[in-house]
């Protein structure tokens with residue numbers, strides 16, 4: 001299983017400048033997890049957009065999906081006269097209505113996305129076959145809007161938290177994974193009743209509780225101290241820790 005970080009940033013990204021996006025290649029297919037701003041341009045510098053068989057969106061915040069519009073243009077530029085949709089766009093529950101409202105607001109036709117991808121909404125906890133030997137499963141996290149973590153099981157296992165505060169359900173989803181890609185947005189833990197993100201230390205606590213082999217920290221603000229987040233994480237997780245950067249490739 002090969003993972004390419006296309007975007008490691010939060011809503012306003014530093015580093016390469018991209019928000020969330022991860023390309024996973026396994027079992028002979030390409031899977032894109034999230035498609036925040038900048039991700040489509042980086043993706044098409046690596047491979048044709050039409051080669052992405054599955055796109056899975058964690059939640060409907062713009063930094064996780066807005067470049068679907070750009071990516072759709074890239075697909076039709078690759079393949080003119082597309083006879084029928086190819087590939088699948090897996091949206092969270094309610095994602096179809098949210099995208100429909102956006103298409104309407106920007107005067108794009110209602111079938112702008114569905115003419116290119118088979119669009120469906122996933123259900124929490126249900127396993128989705130992506131290819132022979134590769135499946136996806138989602139579980140709800142804790143965020144300001146409904147958000148889901150995504151687990152892929154193939155030649156290796158990987159869980160991506162999306163955006164979340166500490167979550168028992170995501171801990172169960174990630175149980176025993178080879179790699180946990182965990183958001184580490186915050187320098188300090190949130191106080192107060194409304195929570196939606198993790199610190200590096202909290203990401204590490206999640207990784208330890210889930211018994212994962214390896215941890216990648218991601219979803220950083222433009223001014224985040226990524227090394228400090230990793231230092232905090234090392235106090236609670238004793239396996240290998242990667243700091244996500246746009247363009248980073250690792251094998252799981």
Ligand SMILES: [Zn+2]
Nearest residue numbers: 010011063163
């Ligand atoms: Zn985000």
Ligand SMILES: [Zn+2]
Nearest residue numbers: 059061143163
């Ligand atoms: Zn979010």
